[in-house]
Amino acid sequence: MSARTQEAKTMNKGSLDGAVVAVAGAAGPAGRAALLRLAEAGATVVGADADVARLAEAVDAARYAHGGATVTGETVDLLDLEATRAWADRTEAEFGRVDGLVHLVGGWRGSATFPETDIADWNLLEKLLVRTVQHTSLAFHDVLLRSDRGRYVLVSAAGASKPTAGNAAYAASKAAAEAWTLALGDAFRKAGGEEGPQTAASVLVIKALVHDAMRAERPNAKFSGFTDVAQLAEAIAGVWDKPAGDVNGKRLWLTPAP
Template identity: 55%
Template sequence: MSALQDKVIAVAGASGPAGQATMRRLAAGGAVVIGADIDQQRLDAAIAGVRTAVPTARISGQVIDLLDPQEVHDWADHLEAEHGHVDGLLHLVGGWRGSKTFRDTRLDDWDFLHDTVVRTLQHTSLAFQPALLRSEAGRYAIVSASAAHKPTGGGAAYAAAKAASEAWTLAMAHSFLKETTAEDGVPTAAAVILVIKALLSPEMRAEKPEAKFTGFTDTADLADNLADLWARPAAELNGQHLWLTAR
């Protein structure tokens, strides 16, 4: 039986290329998938795409404003009440802003990334942490970037946002270790950071079939790595950086 079978997994950022690939992979593995996005039309299209690709998919969608903390908390509570458990939140909300040089950096780029990347992560992690602690296999994952570890002058805002996201996720990992309810003290929940250079979608490859996209991570490979989180022990994963590109 698949490690994903009957796991209840929420995917934030469902309509993006990573979200769609991940929902397809989770559904194919037998998970109950709940996709969230702020745009109803894009969300409906993403859900329909999964159902077409995986006819047996158990999938639903929820329009959520991830910048509204109460709305996110209510969503987490509703999912646990409806399904009896929540086993995962995959935070696939992203965005990129940058400039040619450090001195050209616009602080409104930081404001955008702070909300899109950092604030949404804060809201989902705080809302879902209690349920993931109660799960027998709770997983929280974010997708970070190698830029957080080797910032460039023009990428200051983006690198800082990703670095902040990593620190926040590591703090969540520490909470899983310290607050575990397991009798043996071994955590059953894990917070994990997947590190990429950039994502490569099928659309990108189709537009530039001759391009090499060196170091990029295919969305299908990202989805496989995310799905694999439930096949590995929480203690092995918690607080880890999983590098999907060269360091």
């Protein structure tokens, strides 16, 4: 039996049951939704964020919603490569494996016109949206390869493929993060050899996110084309439902491609 066939059989039994998934940026609305969905699917979920109080709330909410689920959280400086490597190593040592890293570290800065772009926005977004991807991918590369269903999932924006004048810094940051993640996917492809990749790096592409608090603040807004954080969480979990070769090195569009 080939490794690819074995992987498919494993997925049919439950793609996240017993899996260990790390979530970077777990305290935000998208992170909270991901913790809930992954725990519901049977995964042990290990969240990380820079905001201690919000992370504790997110972890408690996931635990409460799914009694018996193992959901933990810790403060990790993802701008520190060695600290990020230590997080990956601790997670594998404690739980025996790591089957996924979901990257949900976000941020946005923009301007009214292109000439008004503030380079300080790029400096910030490069750290939040690019550097954290570099560090998490480097830190979790080896541990994900040791999994029989390893996945690295980045959430990106359609603007990376069709930048607008006022979003130069944001679009460039997202495009860089996508390119880095697709390079990780190529590494996974090469590691798979003739059998094909057994570990995958995927990019989920949205227009923008919406959640209940945003709707409450703007009750008359339509949020046309936005992806609800619960829908995003469903798509994240769905990355494990397909063989690695079908999602590795791919942009998976949750909004129409530009």
